[in-house]
Amino acid sequence: MIMISPQDEPAPGNTKVTRRDWINLALQTLISDGIESVRVLPLGQKLGVSRSSFYWYFESRQDLLDQLLAHWRDTNTKSIVERAQRPAESIIMGVMNVFECWADERLFDPRLDFAIREWARRSDDVRRAIDQADNDRLGAIRDMYRRHGYAEEDAFIRARVLYYMQIGYYVLDLKEPVEARVSHLAAYLRSFTGQEPSDADVAHFMHFIAAQ
Template sequence: MSCVVSMAALETTIQRAGATGNIKATREDWLKLALETLISDGVERVRVLTLGQQLDVSRSSFYWYFKSRQDLLDQLLDYWRQTNTRFIVEHAARPSATVIRGVMGIFECWVDEKLFDPRLDFAIRAWARRSPATRRALDQADEERVNAIRDMFMRHGYEEEDAFVRARVLYFMQIGYYSLELNEPMSTRLTHVAAYLRSFTGQEPPAEDVEDFARYVEKTLSGKR
């Protein structure tokens, strides 16, 4: 049985027991706090004692749900695989009438942090500098993501090497964009969508496709407010 936890399941569900006011933290509480700590402070701060103090519970609560700190870290890494990587792969594999539409499907991951959380991705990348095992998992994820995008280009008639290079440019450009923390307003980014599509595909994007993507962005961002 998979131990992957969805974001919905990571919502706090602290249970209060008895008249003494003792607090019992659920497995989801531990995972949610560990994930938040990983993103904000790095893997070194994901410590059983520290998390327990923040949840106001004893260490025994932790060991009710997890075998060890490493077990917790493994589950955080698995959660990252099942969100950031899975959604890119799924979007790249979706049927699309044109390559322009295929690339736009991948763009959706860059717009919606429920599909791809850049803060989590870079927390994993920072962790990988300290952990060979995490480095291997990261390299595997990057390869899987690029290959999925490559396959999308190939389905639309691009030769394998051309498709591979276009996939790398598309994917690693976006990772670099996050790494530089450009914080470019979405309104500015949208003015470049047609040029990005042209650069990544070598084709002229129809105006209606660009307009459809702008509507998708507006709908997605309005849902976050």
């Protein structure tokens, strides 16, 4: 039997709006309009509920903001770390595991990451959260390279090249069709690993792309 937390149930007298509805709308607002627009009253108006609904689920606006950061950590950072730590037969397979995050926005949402980085310009606490996330992501990718025999400095630099290239790709808002990008998959893998991918390696990732 699935146990439901009281906080996940609709507020009394309001059977349509849940805690998840508030968080989802706050995330959408953060991404589209920035952190200053994540306010209780405007969110409630969009949801068609009163402020009392908000305080049924959250102690304060800061509580909601903390939940947004927690969601970001549990998706964007957790996905990269988990895939970098996933067992792989080769470094090429390891890198392709991480590539899954760039290919599936359910794993890594670049718009949310950019919105959090913009938020960090206004908050020292969020800046520290960003710095910790970058360190955690880089550390997991570096350790992946080390497990596959790369020396400490080489693993560190390769992790930086792989991660910073992808984040820069998002920051520059480059518009490139997925088909065009994956057509260079073998060259990317050579660049990030120094090894030649097999046709089977490339086919493995293409199968992942096709399944999205």
